[in-house]
Structures are given as C-alpha cells and as structure tokens.
Amino acid sequence: MFAHFDNEEHFDSALLEKKLNSLLPKDIVIFDFIKVHDEAHARFDATKRTYEYLIHTFKDAFINEGSWYQHQALDVEKMNEACKILFDYIDFECFSKVHTDVHTFNCKIYEAKWEQNENQLKFIISADRFLRNMVRAIVGTMINIGIGKISLEDFRNIIESKDRSEAGFSVPAHGLYLVKVEYPYIN
Numbered sequence: 060m061f062a063h064f065d066n067e068e069h070f071d072s073a074l075l076e077k078k079l080n081s082l083l084p085k086d087i088v089i090f091d092f093i094k095v096h097d098e099a100h101a102r103f104d105a106t107k108r109t110y111e112y113l114i115h116t117f118k119d120a121f122i123n124e125g126s127w128y129q130h131q132a133l134d135v136e137k138m139n140e141a142c143k144i145l146f147d148y149i150d151f152e153c154f155s156k157v158h159t160d161v162h163t164f165n166c167k168i169y170e171a172k173w174e175q176n177e178n179q180l181k182f183i184i185s186a187d188r189f190l191r192n193m194v195r196a197i198v199g200t201m202i203n204i205g206i207g208k209i210s211l212e213d214f215r216n217i218i219e220s221k222d223r224s225e226a227g228f229s230v231p232a233h234g235l236y237l238v239k240v241e242y243p244y245i246n
Contacts, residue, residue, distance in 0.1 A: 061240055063101040095244055107169060107185055109239040110194045112230065114180040126179070127234035133205035135175050141204050141214050142171040145184075145197070152221040154197050155190035164190060164221070173201075185239075192229055200227030 072092040113126040152164035170185040
C-alpha cells in the first residue's frame with residue numbers, strides 16, 4: 060500500500076527504510092520510497108483499487124484469523140452471474156454505510172469475480188473507488204444469492220433501490236484485504 064509525506068530535504072532512502080522498519084510493529088513494513096510530484100496524494104490520486112475477500116467452507120482453526128468461515132453450501136456459479144450484474148451499474152448506495160460523508164455513490168467497477176479452490180473461495184473486485192463497507196456488503200448480499208435466499212433479479216432490485224437496508228449483511232472484516240492500488244504516475 061502507499062502513503063505519502065512531504066519532505067524538502069534529500070535523504071538516503073535505504074537508510075530511512077531500515078530505520079523506520081526497526082521502529083514499526085511487525086505487521087507494518089516499508090519496502091520502498093518513490094518520489095512523486097508535489098501535488099501527489101496517496102488516497103485521492105489512486106485510479107484503481109483491488110480488494111479480495113477470503114472465505115473457507117470448512118472449519119479450520121488455523122485460518123480463522125484471515126478468512127471467514129461459511130458453513131452453508133454456496134452456488135458459486137450463481138454468485139459469478141451476480142458479479143456480471145455489477146457492471147451494469149455505477150451507483151452503489153445500497154452497499155454503502157448510511158450517513159457517510161460522500162458526495163456521490165458512483166463507482167466504476169473494472170473486475171468482479173469469485174474463484175474457488177477446493178474449500179476456499181476468493182472474491183476479487185477492482186474499481187476506481189469504493190464506498191465505506193461496500194465490499195463487505197456486496198459479499199454478504201452475494202452469499203444470500205449463493206445460499207438461494209435471494210435471486211439474481213432480487214440483486215438487481217437491491218442495487219436499484221439505493222437502500223442499504225435492502226442489501227445483505229456485511230461479512231466480517233477479517234477476510235477482507237486491499238491487495239493493490241494503482242496510480243497514473245507510478246504503475
């Protein structure tokens with residue numbers, strides 16, 4: 060992931076990287092410094108973000124911290140059909156936390172799919188931006204599709220309703236990962 064800071068003095072990036080990593084907790088690591096223009100902003104200049112959500116369909120104590128356990132059988136093919144529906148829309152207010160401080164609920168989705176590897180599922184989604192709680196709410200709603208609680212037509216109606224209470228539950232945060240952020244001046 061990226062962060063930015065303003066600095067007017069020259070510094071040895073390898074030395075600063077080493078010093079910072081010695082001070083940071085073990086789950087945060089500095090890999091590199093990239094010089095960008097003075098107006099660059101790590102949050103607002105990103106053009107594409109990719110999240111993954113991990114689900115395991117068998118009880119496993121060793122992966123509970125980083126993946127969500129879903130015990131019900133899921134129709135992954137139907138969930139992938141729902142992914143295709145996402146591309147028909149740009150307004151995703153129904154998947155946003157209510158009372159957020161945003162001016163628009165529009166997001167351009169570039170990729171959305173489910174991958175299955177035996178008893179593990181991965182939801183991959185890329186967009187120009189995401190609303191607060193959006194990915195977790197999409198996954199929860201798609202789980203409802205996967206267990207047969209709602210139909211694909213219901214999914215369309217939920218998106219068109221623009222009402223968070225119509226969408227599914229938010230899955231737990233511990234399966235969600237921001238895996239890539241793209242910038243026009245870095246990638």
